[in-house]
Amino acid sequence: MEFEREKKIFNKFIKSKNLRCSDQRIKVLEVFLIINKHISVDELYKMIKSKYPNIGMATVYRTMKLLVECGLSGETRLNDGVRYGPLFRNDHHDHLICVRCGRFDEIINIEIENLQKRIAKEKGYILENHELILYGICSECQKKK
Amino acid sequence: MEFEREKKIFNKFIKSKNLRCSDQRIKVLEVFLIINKHISVDELYKMIKSKYPNIGMATVYRTMKLLVECGLSGETRLNDGVRYGPLFRNDHHDHLICVRCGRFDEIINIEIENLQKRIAKEKGYILENHELILYGICSECQKKK
DNA sequence: GTGGTTGCAAAGACTTTGCATTGTT
DNA sequence: AACAATGCAAAGTCTTTGCAACCAC
Numbered sequence: 001m002e003f004e005r006e007k008k009i010f011n012k013f014i015k016s017k018n019l020r021c022s023d024q025r026i027k028v029l030e031v032f033l034i035i036n037k038h039i040s041v042d043e044l045y046k047m048i049k050s051k052y053p054n055i056g057m058a059t060v061y062r063t064m065k066l067l068v069e070c071g072l073s074g075e076t077r078l079n080d081g082v083r084y085g086p087l088f089r090n091d092h093h094d095h096l097i098c099v100r101c102g103r104f105d106e107i108i109n110i111e112i113e114n115l116q117k118r119i120a121k122e123k124g125y126i127l128e129n130h131e132l133i134l135y136g137i138c139s140e141c142q143k144k145k
Numbered sequence: 146m147e148f149e150r151e152k153k154i155f156n157k158f159i160k161s162k163n164l165r166c167s168d169q170r171i172k173v174l175e176v177f178l179i180i181n182k183h184i185s186v187d188e189l190y191k192m193i194k195s196k197y198p199n200i201g202m203a204t205v206y207r208t209m210k211l212l213v214e215c216g217l218s219g220e221t222r223l224n225d226g227v228r229y230g231p232l233f234r235n236d237h238h239d240h241l242i243c244v245r246c247g248r249f250d251e252i253i254n255i256e257i258e259n260l261q262k263r264i265a266k267e268k269g270y271i272l273e274n275h276e277l278i279l280y281g282i283c284s285e286c287q288k289k290k
Numbered sequence: 291g292t293g294g295t296t297g298c299a300a301a302g303a304c305t306t307t308g309c310a311t312t313g314t315t
Numbered sequence: 316a317a318c319a320a321t322g323c324a325a326a327g328t329c330t331t332t333g334c335a336a337c338c339a340c
Contacts, residue, residue, distance in 0.1 A: 055321085057305090061306075116279055119241075119254055128280050131276075132275065132276070133275060134261055134270070134274075135274040136270035136274075165294055165340070167294090169296070202298095203297070204297075226328085
C-alpha cells in the first residue's frame with residue numbers, strides 16, 4: 001500500500017492522543033498525499049468530495065489541523081487564505097510565489113536557515129519555527145511580456 | 146504639526162490617484178502613526194473610535210488598504226488575522242514573534258535580503274517582495290521557566 | 291456641481307461549533 | 316458499552332460591498 005510511512009506517523013499520533021482512526025481521516029490523508037502540493041481546504045475538499053461524496057467540509061478542516069499537528073502537513077497563510085502542503089522529514093521549506101500566475105515553488109536552503117537562527121539569537125530569541133515567502137515573477141511570466 | 150513627511154507622502158498619493166483627502170483618512174493615518182506598532186484593524190478601529198466616535202470600521206479597512214498601497218504601512222498575515230505596521234523608507238523589515246507572549250520584534254538584515262535575491266534568481270524568478278516571520282521564544286519568556 | 295467618500299447594515303468568504311447520529315475501540 | 320468522530324447546519328470571524336447622504340475639489 002501507498003504512503004506507509006505517513007500512515008504510520010498518523011496512526012502513532014492518533015493513538016498517542018487517544019483519538020480514533022476513522023475512514024474519513026485516512027481518506028483525507030490519502031488525497032492530501034496524492035495531490036502533493038499546496039492547496040486550500042476548499043480545493044482539497046472538492047477533490048475528496050469527487051472521490052468520496054459524503055465527507056463533510058468540517059471533517060476536512062478538522063483533519064487538516066491534525067495533520068499539521070503531527071507534522072505531516074505545513075500551513076501557510078497567504079493573502080487569499082490558508083494553504084496546506086506536504087512537509088518532509090527534517091527539511092523545512094520556504095516558498096517562492098509568482099505574483100502573476102500564482103506558481104508555487106519550494107525552497108530548501110541551509111544558509112537561510114542558519115542566518116535566521118543567528119538573527120533570532122542576536123535578538124535573544126530561541127528560534128522555533130519560521131515562515132519565509134518570496135514574491136516574484138517566474139521565468140514563464142517574464143517571457144510573456 | 147506632526148508627521149509632516151508621512152502626510153506629504155499620503156497627499157501626493159491621494160492626488161496622483163484623483164482621490165480625496167477626507168478628515169477620516171487623515172485621522173486614521175494619524176492614529177496609525179501615533180500607535181507606531183503592529184496592530185489589527187480591530188485594535189486600530191477601537192483606538193480611533195475612542196477619539197473620533199463617528200468613524201466607521203469600513204473606513205478604517207478602506208484607509209489601511211490605501212496606506213499599504215502608498216507604502217506607509219506594511220501588512221502581515223498571522224494566524225489570528227492581518228496586522229498593519231509602520232514601514233520606513235527603503236528598509237524592508239522582517240518579523241520576529243514570540244510564540245509565548247506575542248511580543249513582536251522587527252528585523253532589518255541586509256544579508257537575508259541578498260540571500261533571498263540570489264535564491265529567487267537561481268529559480269528564475271525576479272524578486273518583488275518577501276515576507277519573513279521567525280517564531281521563537283523571547284528572552285523574557287525564557288526566564289519564566 | 292461632479293464624483294469620490296462615509297457610515298451603516300447587509301452580504302460574503304472562510305472557519306468553527308453544537309448536536310444528534312454513527313463508528314471505533 | 317463508552318465515547319470519539321461525523322455531517323449538517325448554524326454560528327462566528329473578519330472583511331467587503333451596496334447605497335443614500337455627504338463632502339472635497
